[in-house]
């Protein structure tokens with residue numbers, strides 16, 4: 001059986017926190033504000049860039065009236081760096097290739113701005129693997145609103161969402177979609193407290209997990 005599998009991006013397919021922290025600190029330096037640590041910025045990732053910049057503005061006691069301009073500034077620095085400090089998690093490419101070769105439809109559902117998400121996919125030569133890309137600014141709402149996930153999944157085959165965070169787990173739960181949790185990303189709470197069908201720490205495990213999940217689901221339906 002083939003599925004549509006939507007993937008989160010930051011903390012799921014890519015470890016992009018160093019690039020995001022670099023862009024935030026470039027903006028803070030321009031503003032003569034004290035830089036943030038990688039761990040601090042990583043803790044702000046998950047609800048999209050505007051929310052992340054809001055947390056930065058609050059952390060540094062800056063003027064919230066400048067939020068839009070500071071967000072644009074961080075995005076410009078992020079774009080300029082061109083994913084220089086970003087890596088794919090191990091075995092991501094092999095897992096995506098295997099799932100695609102098995103006939104599964106792959107899509108992206110990320111709170112990262114769509115243009116930036118497409119640039120990252122192009123940087124790693126992965127764009128042709130994804131049928132659809134839904135970013136944090138593609139619709140009028142973003143995750144955990146399930147609308148993004150519905151848009152990324154469409155109606156083709158049983159749906160699965162693969163992500164790393166509380167936001168992703170909530171999105172999948174609200175959409176009624178099976179969730180596979182990547183445990184090496186930017187989650188803040190213990191893995192067992194997030195609703196998920198299964199979890200994995202190595203992408204080499206993902207193709208087998210997808211096969212298991214689809215077999216369980218069809219056994220349930222047959223009953």
Ligand SMILES: O=C(O)COP(=O)(O)O
Pocket residue numbers: 008009010011044045046047048049052109110111112113136165
């Ligand atoms: O942009 C973010 O805050 C998070 O992006 P993600 O949805 O790919 O994890």
Ligand SMILES: [Mg+2]
Pocket residue numbers: 008009010011012046163164165185186
């Ligand atoms: Mg994520």
